[in-house]
Amino acid sequence: MHRRRLLALSAGAFAAPSLITSPARAAVETREQNGYRIRTFNVRPGSGSRDVACNADGTVWFCGQRDGTLNLLDPRDGGLKVINLGPGAAPHGVVVGPDGAAWVTEGGQNAIARVDPKDHRVQLWKLNGGPASANLNTPVFDKTGTLWFTGQGGVTGRFDPKAEKMQVWDAPRGYGPYGITLTPQGTVWYVSLAGNYLAQIDLASGTPRIVEPPTPQQGARRVWSDSQGRLWISEWNSGNVSMHDPKAGSWKKWKLPGERPRCYSVYVDDRDAVWLTDFSANAIVRFDPRTETFLTFPSDRSGANVRQMAGRPGEAWGGESGTNRIVAVDKPQA
Amino acid sequence: MACHALTRDAGRKPGPQLAGVIGRPVAGDPAFDYSPALRAARAKGDVWTRERLDLFLVDTEAMYAGGWMGSPPIRDAKLRADLLCVLGGR
Numbered sequence: 001m002h003r004r005r006l007l008a009l010s011a012g013a014f015a016a017p018s019l020i021t022s023p024a025r026a027a028v029e030t031r032e033q034n035g036y037r038i039r040t041f042n043v044r045p046g047s048g049s050r051d052v053a054c055n056a057d058g059t060v061w062f063c064g065q066r067d068g069t070l071n072l073l074d075p076r077d078g079g080l081k082v083i084n085l086g087p088g089a090a091p092h093g094v095v096v097g098p099d100g101a102a103w104v105t106e107g108g109q110n111a112i113a114r115v116d117p118k119d120h121r122v123q124l125w126k127l128n129g130g131p132a133s134a135n136l137n138t139p140v141f142d143k144t145g146t147l148w149f150t151g152q153g154g155v156t157g158r159f160d161p162k163a164e165k166m167q168v169w170d171a172p173r174g175y176g177p178y179g180i181t182l183t184p185q186g187t188v189w190y191v192s193l194a195g196n197y198l199a200q201i202d203l204a205s206g207t208p209r210i211v212e213p214p215t216p217q218q219g220a221r222r223v224w225s226d227s228q229g230r231l232w233i234s235e236w237n238s239g240n241v242s243m244h245d246p247k248a249g250s251w252k253k254w255k256l257p258g259e260r261p262r263c264y265s266v267y268v269d270d271r272d273a274v275w276l277t278d279f280s281a282n283a284i285v286r287f288d289p290r291t292e293t294f295l296t297f298p299s300d301r302s303g304a305n306v307r308q309m310a311g312r313p314g315e316a317w318g319g320e321s322g323t324n325r326i327v328a329v330d331k332p333q334a
Numbered sequence: 335m336a337c338h339a340l341t342r343d344a345g346r347k348p349g350p351q352l353a354g355v356i357g358r359p360v361a362g363d364p365a366f367d368y369s370p371a372l373r374a375a376r377a378k379g380d381v382w383t384r385e386r387l388d389l390f391l392v393d394t395e396a397m398y399a400g401g402w403m404g405s406p407p408i409r410d411a412k413l414r415a416d417l418l419c420v421l422g423g424r
Contacts, residue, residue, distance in 0.1 A: 090406035107406050152336045175336035193348050194336050217346040260367050279402050303400015322400040
């Protein structure tokens, strides 16, 4: 059993940087691919647009990792609100919380950030334990409203917004905790890129239980649950997408098309279609688990590098970190 | 450093191994399949000097747009200097 060290029990420091909201507008371009409509929004040069989260009202949050901002895109008119997260900010992941706010793994300040959905006020809770920079990665809320997060520097953690209580733990095998997901059954799972594993977190104790994927040194980077609670994993090193069924204890895996795929991210939509990104192909890739077939959507610009996807019914969204664009793939119209 | 090895025998990592990286051509680990952006840099003769690495760590995208490494910007000069010492083996 891995020795686990409780790094921090009390709430982190609280800070509220001054709100800077800049109005802007993103030009949109539309094209057709494989019968799907692709929309790309030119957001802001230098923003490093990456992880996204979709609001119920149709707007989309995205992290500007390079310029320390969280951004709110309104796809209906390209409207863009730019929120500065504070000095040294470099946000990586974002999720919409049960309170309707955007919750951000803000690696630059080694903090969890909350951006209010109405006035966009920023609150920060710094990690008060673990490495000076945990390299915070991805957040997810469980069904009780607790935020769970990963840090590639070798930590997992949780934050209770009501009690403002932060806990951070050393992860098994050190460096690597990356994607994290919630299943319909209420369980929380994460993957470790450098540690090459999938793990289920015990929500009471925070203790992870490692489940070894079938491919050694596969580089499990991101994970997403389907409607049945099966875990879909994007494997960076192997170029596979794999699937673990916790009920059956089984695994399946598929190699992405192409000579040397690099499978970076995974998102499972409301119809259980699996959306992947492949850096070698410079493409978003849709995998249909029923037919076990792939459909590839290459970007129209080089080095697009979509590092994460999310969505809402009929729309799959991602951030082209290399082109400073946000992209949406819309379900074909009947 | 989560994605890289500092020794040549450390096994497969998500990124290239960095043993002897200072003075090495960009995209110089023969076992790693680099992004087109870094392969193009190698083709035009770019070499990892300390100065180039320092600038790269500040903003990887600014130097090689479309590179695969998703590292956050390291704005702290002292931290970059420490990293360069580690990469330089001293």
